[in-house]
Amino acid sequence: EPEVTQTPSHQVTQMGQEVILRCVPISNHLYFYWYRQILGQKVEFLVSFYNNEISEKSEIFDDQFSVERPDGSNFTLKIRSTKLEDSAMYFCASSQPYPGTEETQYFGPGTRLLVL
């Protein structure tokens, strides 16, 4: 069964460093998403991406964040200058187009980011 994959599973970085989180969405999906979950809290939407551009972003997704689809399979989230409060689990998700097709978002296993 096709699934969303994410690398790395864990990343430790120093405050102020840049990190790139990588995702491979399900191959026939067209919509891609990033979410984060601070430890013990609910999952929060960051950004959605369709047709090589950002479709929607939350207020969390400020100028230190960027997303890119560098090739036909990968979808990346870059955090330019990490802060302590960026420590969280980051989930990538993908879905097929709506309407008329299944709109369920399937999540990857997550990348646990720790900023020291």
Place this chain on the structure above:
Amino acid sequence: AQKITQTQPGMFVQEKEAVTLDCTYDTSDPSYGLFWYKQPSSGEMIFLIYQGSYDQQNATEGRYSLNFQKARKSANLVISASQLGDSAMYFCAMRGHSGGGADGLTFGKGTHLIIQP
């Protein structure tokens, strides 16, 4: 703005009993989707069940069913014949349809379900 409310932070249930996890929502979108996800201690988010706002029948997926009461704006998850492996966090989420196909999900705070033998 959309909001999901899960009022049960934690629940203890005996194995083989049925479980109902509560979820209420608020939205101004005329069309929306409701989802339940399971998050075991390993951390991944596992999709369980989906209900569209215009679906006439309650969704079912194996032991999972969604008790959708549109007028009450509730979308409770029912797990029949609970198993030890059902122990996990359960999140209710919704997606409005105002932004086309790329709307982000709004999640509730979750319910921590523990199944006891």
